[in-house]
Amino acid sequence: MPQPWRLIPLMHGSGELNMAIDRWLLDRHVQGSHPPTLRFYTWEPLAISLGYHQKQYPAHWPQLTWQGQSIDLVKRPTGGRAVLHQGDLTYAVIASGLSAKRRESYEQICQFLIQGWKTLGVELLYGGAGRGYIHNPNCFGTATAADLVMPDGAKFIGSAQLHRDGAILQHGSMQLAQDANLFEQVFGEVSLMPKLPKHLAQDHAVMIDALTQAAVECFDAEFSIEPLTEQEIQTISSLYITNT
Template sequence: MPKIRSRTFRLVPYEEYDAETNMAVDEALLELHLQGKTPPTLRFYGWTPPAVSFGYAQKVAPETIARIKKAGYDVVRRPTGGRAVLHEGELTYCFIASSKSETIDFSTAQKLALVEQSDFEPDSQLLYESPYEAILESSVARAYRQICNALINGLTELGVETSLGKSTDGSYKNNEDCFQATTQADLQYEGKKLVGSAQLRRRNGVMQHGSIILNQAQDKMAELLGESDKAASSQALKNGEISSDSAEIDDRKIDATPPPRHFNLRDLLANDVDRTAIEEAIGRGFTKAFDCRFAVYDIKDEEWELVESLKAGGERYRLD
């Protein structure tokens, strides 16, 4: 069957939701794209209340969850991988499209057998792939690069020259905080991360979402993750101000001020550019990268039904 060629992409305008709803909307839009019910889609959103999201397979200590919640922040598990992200003073984007796939052609019987052995519903991605023309490469790295280039286009229009991050020596995996190290899936400015992203792939569908730092306190994430106390202790040990078995630290002797964790986009802009102008510039960046135009429409009632069904289980995104 010929693929649907659509150069009219969907733009879901900015709204703010709680953490679980945001993750369910992103996942629902991917599922609907696989079903052929929504074209390639760009979405912008915020988080109310502010939240910390953790990667799908990231281990999180109960005391960390308790500390974050006590501070008044939501906690959620993303359907994507990666490390912890603070969703405060930032703009989140999500882009969904089809990729060139090299998938096994399961027979209907095989697909149904797989469904019976899993927790997928009968209309799951095991039974179909997106009918839309593939605009993303099958390679994860190249697809990241395509989407990141669209972001680079938009930021360049704002006067901010960014570049793709570089492979790390493993420091990313050793950090709980996504923004403590860069990868090839990120955008950096003068060596510091400005945009962090992660992908979810189902059949030939790709959902990439990420955080664009606008105006975020440098030390807030360390405080929420409990890293600030560790950093102070580590610096004190390094300076010889405490012994390894000492529990006391003389704060007056310690200079534990860490280097900047990230760049804030608002600090890099020549003028006081508002969030809407940033969204519009990034939208034009995608238009240039994918030779498309955008039609704006909100989440529809039937789409909200899928969102609510994804949230209904209670454990899909929840961290307790």
């Protein structure tokens, strides 16, 4: 019998708010007061998210701007390296009952990404980088077994997890149409952008529909579409965002 899940439609929010929402969803799920959840979001203003344990990053990052607007630096509750959130789409899955082994749980969750993108004509494979990735501040500079790459090796989806009391938060960035000059300005290297079919590059609705349908099958989920309410957002802000 399908399990009830909440589907939160596409949201546009600051890095601080996006991370606060993901933390709140995990905390509520651990408490048994919120169903497993799938959501999609973008970052406004642009942001660089840092892995929870990432203490070092280039000194010029806090002064970065793009098109006259400053770029936020925000800490994720999950591990991994830095991600530039511009021209990307982020997903988050909050669920329990998955494998306690990280690699297995990544594979369980990533299956909906592989299956969903396959229906859109995009084949994805797991990355194979070793432990050396921790010396690269750029998440998209290497691809581990937790990441998904194109057949040509270009990294397309970088994901990270947080495990807590049998529940998992996994969120990840899908690189769709990133500005190559900005990427080079941030990381000092050329972006190996994945080559998506032109009709997909900016069509979030088509992507989200395909991924949601795949999630129904992969998670045996029955989705209830429920945007976050104003009261929920106020609660999240008061609990997790300073100076609110």
